[in-house]
Amino acid sequence: MESEHKHAQSNQDFEDLVKDLVQLGNEEDLRKRWSEHIKPPKPKFNRFLYLLIIAMVLAIGFFALRGRFSPRLFEIGKKNLIAAEAGIMQDISFRNIEGENTKVHQARAAMENDQFREAIQLYNGFSGELAVPDRLLLALAYHYSGDTEASSFTFNDIINDKNIYYDEAQWLLINSYIASENYEISLEILSRFVSATNYKEDAANELLIKLKRRQ
């Protein structure tokens, strides 16, 4: 008797479940069909995801551009390339750096006479390793001759060269501007240089103070 009752109850439960299943399924089908006639709401806008994507795109873009055009040296160099060139030339002459070679001398002379294509040929024809100031001059020569890509590449090459120090290149550029009496630009680069690299060396700080006073 009890088992019969249980069986009947179980059957009733199943019938009820089927009833709900049919109602649910049927109304679900109707909703789907009706939604073809009624404009459904737009999917909810996920602001967080959107901002994340924008941030990622910006970050990727930033690093990609940073790698390509590189650092401040090129940016700063563009500001006053003529002054930089003059400074580098002076720097070369008073430091009497290495690279005392006919081709290198001829290239420097070509630079002084604004013969940039010739200078490029001479620098590229030199089989030895160019000193940093000459590499900077080569980058400038490319720039003046309109070969922006090669110019950018050469600047980056200097900055990214592990044997040369970014500091050294920066330092050289700063001195170049000072030598050409472009104190304002020198101060700008030096200030950025000191703050960006946490450069603690006394010489840099002293120079910074001197330049500020001069201003």
Add this chain to the structure above:
Amino acid sequence: MVDGMKSEPKLNFGLTEEQFIELLNMLMSGNEQLFERIFVSQAADCIKNLQRRYGATYENAYDTTMDTLIGFRRGLIMGKFKYGNLRALFNLMAKHQLLKKRNQNKERSEGDMELFEIDFVEFKYESSILSKLKLVWSQLDQDEKKMLHLHYNLGAKLVDIAQNLGLKEEAVRKRKQRILTKIRSKLSN
């Protein structure tokens, strides 16, 4: 009124009383066409109304309208609504659904509240069981779905379904048993 001039038949939601009866008959035989033509075509107006009068978002107004359509259709099938001001009833039901969603007890909708209550199956089960039920339903073919709808939703007897489908009653009974066995096995999987 000018003598001899025939009075226009009263329309309710675009329906005459005869059409309303036809609509009910069609729904009871599992034919949704007239209901969809009359009511689903009004959905856009209902959404706009809920947005304009009650400041509902489009998403809320859309969901509410869908629920109202389901509830109103159910009410018609169950014989809850008589031929009368159908539009007003429909709009009241939509308002009631919206307020219920917002759970705003301060703002009460007019009319008979019980009339508008809809017992959605969704509220009775946990989401995992609901997913399973939906899956089982999706695995049935159209004929099986129609037969179950006529029998369980509309309360049609097997003899009437047999007549509707042009089959013998015994054949319908066997088919029903086969479908139930199929559902039982899919649910127990």
